Amino acid sequence: MPNLKAKIESEQRVEEILESLKKLDYLSRSQLQQLHDLGQKRNANRVLQQCSEFLSSFRDMENVYYLNKEGRERVGSTKIRKKTPQAKHFIMRNYIYIAFECPDDWKNEVKLGIKEKKIINKCDATFTRDKRRYIVEVDNTQTMAENKKKIEKYKAIAESGVYGSPAFIWITTTTYRQKRLMELSEDLDCQVFLLSDFY
Template sequence: MQKVAKKEQRIDNVLLSLKKLDFLSRSQIQTLHNLGSDRNAQKFLKSIDKYVHSFREGENVYYLSKEGRERVECNKVRKKTIQARHYLMRNSLYIAYGCPSTWENEVALEVEGYTKIICDANFEDNGRDHIIEVDYTQKMSVNKNKIEKYRILSQLGVFETPPMFIWMTTTEYRRKQLLKMCEGLDAQVFIITDFL
């Protein structure tokens, strides 16, 4: 009886992670929920296939099915998308930073009537905002514009203390470009291979 309750709790925990993070790869679920070996993780995920859908993106990527959304009361409907890599990159940062309890996805930052920007994620650590941006297929001009808006928001006092900007991108070349654009800001830029 206790074994069944433990499995049901693990199922709920995985589904709640998918509710919060939208898409997760098999290895990300394995890491977040201590599923052991690859074989054990695949076996567990197969056992909950009525609650999740999956597709291949290097490895299986999971998202909530209708039944899964109902079980964890999720209103957000996700479908297979080419943008899933963007979510997986963001989730790699979530895991790398220790799954912060203050983590929120798609946060609007604004000064009334002046400028508004939606960051990919935000979390607070020791009273300091950490702003997450993922550069997967974005044009550099869009990134540059976003960085300039962050400078303006900082100057207008939106943040109590200067935030830490954390970027994830795809190549070393793009990392160098982003670091140059972020000069004067407290910024770190990772490439996806830093987390493989």
């Protein structure tokens, strides 16, 4: 019986890991360790090896995992992911998801705006906490000019009150970009994290 119990628990953990990848697209080994309490690196690698028939991976400082064909079929995912430089964007976004304790209503790639004024922004993610809307943006490869345009739209959206009094969360790559985003976001309730804050 103990072996059966261990087998059921192992299968359940595999399922949970695959569901996380279905939701979040790409996850690094350290992110999976945090999300699923996989303990030390050695144990995490052992567990991920048990999932290997359902996963593909590539190296970007550490292993980054995503669902392969078998994994997508197992959890009913229709999104095909491949090895791509854009995966870093997803990894950065997932650090915010984990840091804010995996919000139940987290949604990726959501359009927000004021239709009648034709002001629309597609945010990288959004969730609510204590009835307040949080808007997540990843600053990885876009220009600061693009960020500036986006922030101007967010100021109009915040002023409209359509989403109550939203809070904004950015994650970026350098202290220069962090400072610039904070300057541009003056008048907004905004936090700007560095990628290096999370590892």
